[in-house]
Amino acid sequence: MEYALGNVWMGVMIVVIMFAAFYYIGWVSSRKTASEADFYAAGFSIGPITNGLGMAATWASLATFLGVIALIQKLQVPFVYLWIQWAISIPLLTLLYGTSLRRMKAFTPGTFIKARYGKPSTVVIVCWMMLIMVMYALGQMIGLGQAFELLFGVPYNIGLIVAGVATVGFIAMGGMYGASYNAAFQMVVMTIAMVVPMGAIMKSMGSSGWWFPPLAYGDMVPAMLEMLPTFFDMKYDVRWYFALIPAFTLGPVALPHLAMRVFTSSSVKSARWAGVWFALFLGLLFAGTYTAGFAGNYFVATTGKVIAKADQTLLILNVFYNPTLVAAFVMGGALAAGLSTVGGNLMAISGLVGNDLMSIIAPNMQSKQRMKWGYLALILGGVSAILLAFNPPKFLVTSILWAFGLLATTATPAILLGVWWKEANKLALIFSSSICGFLYIIISPYVMPSLVVGTGMAASLGMASGMVTVPLSFAMFIVMSIVFNRIPALTAYAPTLADKKVIDSIHGWGDEYEETRYNGIITPLIISVVCMLIVWWGLQPWS
Numbered sequence: 001m002e003y004a005l006g007n008v009w010m011g012v013m014i015v016v017i018m019f020a021a022f023y024y025i026g027w028v029s030s031r032k033t034a035s036e037a038d039f040y041a042a043g044f045s046i047g048p049i050t051n052g053l054g055m056a057a058t059w060a061s062l063a064t065f066l067g068v069i070a071l072i073q074k075l076q077v078p079f080v081y082l083w084i085q086w087a088i089s090i091p092l093l094t095l096l097y098g099t100s101l102r103r104m105k106a107f108t109p110g111t112f113i114k115a116r117y118g119k120p121s122t123v124v125i126v127c128w129m130m131l132i133m134v135m136y137a138l139g140q141m142i143g144l145g146q147a148f149e150l151l152f153g154v155p156y157n158i159g160l161i162v163a164g165v166a167t168v169g170f171i172a173m174g175g176m177y178g179a180s181y182n183a184a185f186q187m188v189v190m191t192i193a194m195v196v197p198m199g200a201i202m203k204s205m206g207s208s209g210w211w212f213p214p215l216a217y218g219d220m221v222p223a224m225l226e227m228l229p230t231f232f233d234m235k236y237d238v239r240w241y242f243a244l245i246p247a248f249t250l251g252p253v254a255l256p257h258l259a260m261r262v263f264t265s266s267s268v269k270s271a272r273w274a275g276v277w278f279a280l281f282l283g284l285l286f287a288g289t290y291t292a293g294f295a296g297n298y299f300v301a302t303t304g305k306v307i308a309k310a311d312q313t314l315l316i317l318n319v320f321y322n323p324t325l326v327a328a329f330v331m332g333g334a335l336a337a338g339l340s341t342v343g344g345n346l347m348a349i350s351g352l353v354g355n356d357l358m359s360i361i362a363p364n365m366q367s368k369q370r371m372k373w374g375y376l377a378l379i380l381g382g383v384s385a386i387l388l389a390f391n392p393p394k395f396l397v398t399s400i401l402w403a404f405g406l407l408a409t410t411a412t413p414a415i416l417l418g419v420w421w422k423e424a425n426k427l428a429l430i431f432s433s434s435i436c437g438f439l440y441i442i443i444s445p446y447v448m449p450s451l452v453v454g455t456g457m458a459a460s461l462g463m464a465s466g467m468v469t470v471p472l473s474f475a476m477f478i479v480m481s482i483v484f485n486r487i488p489a490l491t492a493y494a495p496t497l498a499d500k501k502v503i504d505s506i507h508g509w510g511d512e513y514e515e516t517r518y519n520g521i522i523t524p525l526i527i528s529v530v531c532m533l534i535v536w537w538g539l540q541p542w543s
Helices: 008-030 036-044 048-060 067-075 079-103 109-117 119-152 156-205 218-227 238-242 244-253 256-263 268-303 310-321 324-361 367-390 400-410 412-420 426-442 456-460 463-484 488-493 497-506 522-539
Strands: none
Touching (some): 008 119, 008 156, 036 256, 036 324, 048 156, 048 268, 048 324, 067 079, 079 256, 079 412, 109 412, 109 497, 119 156, 119 256, 244 412, 256 324, 324 367, 400 426, 412 426, 426 463, 456 463
């Protein structure tokens, strides 16, 4: 079976209504945008519920409706462990550095990198972050083009242009105010589109818990086990599950478009509560997603029908069991998921270029001029993603999950050690981030297949290479920082008193500076030893 909407005009109506709402929110938001703080951080005014919804929407992406369910079709129960790693990344981001950087009113993580490490380090980290943002936005643009193709039956290229231009328009119009309120609205749309229709589907399948996704398939388990005995099996060895942590927890922790959601909070307390709301909203959506994955497996096992394209599972189930209007609304929910993520990606590119890079290239430029560069970067980032999506380079469309491992290798150590350790050295950051980042790319299956670490999915999703390069990056950064700080010829790269005061300040100590605070060596050295043991473990042959 393949997805086909019975009445195309139903899809047209849903999409027109949605885009009208997005543009209206963007237009209203544009009237509030008068400064850099407004454009990049919504004036640091977003409340916890709106921010929680926005975080969840930005995190969910089009893959929640398409690719994630395809992964559940393939991985079955072990997918739950991937989901756990993704889900805890935002609370970890908030706890480990988000609220700290909210105190300094950062626009992006790059703002902190510049204050803590200086300009050369900022250029390195921002370039890595922009690569990941382009990969992320490109994947969403491809998905939006395909979604329009499925909804309206138009050629992919036409769907891509229409969807891409319309999306960039309302994002550029509203800035971070618009991105925040649109993302909150989009999260409501996608949750309803996922949960309510799935309830109807599960009821048709015979579930008594159909009214709430986490309960939806409980009494269907015996039938599933009879038809598909391996569904709940733990199919992989312990290293497969451990490798999820560096790849899928530590990577998203450094995603700039997620961190920027925390920075928009109206207060540090609000940022913490937004993390709680995020977990609630995303948990509900992903419970529906996993229910859809179970239902897809159950549908194939019990009906004998074959779903030709696993990423169309949710759409096919809705066409099979629900009215056409409901199926069109579900596709609209998928579009909302893609649009919310693109919005976050483009705002991140805008902040990284307009605020972080331009403050280095032209430090005396006025803020309004930098804002114009931010708008230009947003538009060019969107146009670039659209153009690349016509004939996407293979390297750039590797799984976004693989890109998480690259970010964990290159940026996460810089942020976490920079926030929590005064000894973190500027030159050590540049070396460890550059060396380990390129090593991650080289030992992936996409560049030099003869040097790949791991096999199969563990290699293609970046889990195996991330288990090597992420701990190696932390260990290199720690050891090189300790060594470089004690070489007289490299004193220019050692943290200055001003750098160290930044750390005390963002942790809420104000002017109460204490040299020994966040300045130990024993614990970081122990961490580096543990990291090297993990590197050795990751280099062992994978089955």
